[in-house]
Amino acid sequence: MNRNSWFANGKLLITGEYLVLDGAKALAVPLKPGQHLTVNTSEKGILNWTATSPEGTWFKAKLKLPTLKVLETTSKVRADRLVLLLQKAIDQSAHLLKNIQGFDVETKLDFNPEFGFGSSSTLIYCLAQWAQIDPYKLQQQTFGGSGFDIACADARGPITFQRYKDTIQIQHAKIPSSISGFLYFVYLGKKQQTSKSIRDFRKNASFTSTDIDTITSITNQIIKTDSLDEFEMLLLEHEKMLSLILKTPTIKSSSFSNYEGCVKSLGAWGGDFVLVSSREPKQQFSEQMKKRGFHIIFSYADLVLR
Incomplete structure (x- = not known):
């Protein structure tokens, strides 16, 4: 049976803010709350996207497949960011949204999206797992960042993170x-x-x-x-x-x-x-x-x- 759900940990950066972008070693912690992504097949040629949090539904969009044209949405800004993510993921993936079936996608945050716990990074990680692509590459092609938050997405405890150009070093910390x-x-x-x-x-x-x-x-x-x-x-x-x-x-x-x-x-x-x-x-x-x-x-x- 094909997998249809994924989870990513939230994150907080303890040391190295900003300078981690240029090679400083940072200390980061993965969080218990994170984001879940669940995918089910549905109406042909349509992608229905629903994003929820403990406060309820905070974003919805209906996209036409395969063009990713936004048919309906509660937020144009968020829909545009979603389309960018999906397009870059499709470009890298051998299978993502390649057929003409439709999908119902639900993301569920365990935290308020205003908290800064990683609503974007957890989405990037889960989407990359669905697409079977490199989440670090997807992040660099879309929202940018050092990648420490992606490293936290599947970490089991505190980590140190260091990046120099395309070389990433991640070590367990305590x-x-x-x-x-x-x-x-x-x-x-x-x-x-x-x-x-x-x-x-x-x-x-x-x-x-x-x-x-x-x-x-x-x-x-x-x-x-x-x-x-x-x-x-x-x-x-x-x-x-x-x-x-x-x-x-x-x-x-x-x-x-x-x-x-x-x-x-x-x-x-x-x-x-x-x-x-x-x-x-x-x-x-x-x-x-x-x-x-x-x-x-x-x-x-x-x-x-x-």
Whole structure:
């Protein structure tokens, strides 16, 4: 029996944001929530696409096959992105949508698409599995990025990721409970578009090969330590360095003033989730964050595959 469903883990980037694009070693974690893709045959010559999340249906499109002409949709922008993905996948695949039958495709996110957990990367990975093609190549031909998120899609725990041109190195990593037991992910409520963040970075940032080496060194030290104090110190060093490169204040100085623990931006700066350390019990920590206006909070154990 042919397979008709696939799953990809969500992701969060702990270190190496932006500079991972130019060869820095990054630490990333796969998430328990991800995206499911299910395909069934249906009306001849039609592709019905439905995207759902815990909040309900967030996108629908009806496409004509084999042209991929959009017949109906709830969002032209999203439909255009879907058509781009499908066309590039078809170009690489020996079988995807090559016959004249129709399909009902449903994608189901386990998380709110505004969370920045990888609604695009998980879709790319699942679509590549359906098409039996290279997900990294599909990503490069469509939305771009380093590929760390694709690596997280089928990872079983934290990884380090490093890319130089077309060479990718992925290694298993471990964040011990002496550290992870004090880590939380706090939602800032400002969705960042990765492709735009990359364009802005390319346009405005200034860095050297020494900066790339320094971030790699920080990542290497982070995955070796079992000390929360050292972990926090290294993340602080990372934040200060990226702040200078991006010419942007750290998230702690702009949104978490007077907070005693460590606050680290994750992925594109300015939105989505931040990593926060706390030695307080979860209930106390959550109350403290709510007083600051942040109401969506996950512990490391809640969210990360390990």
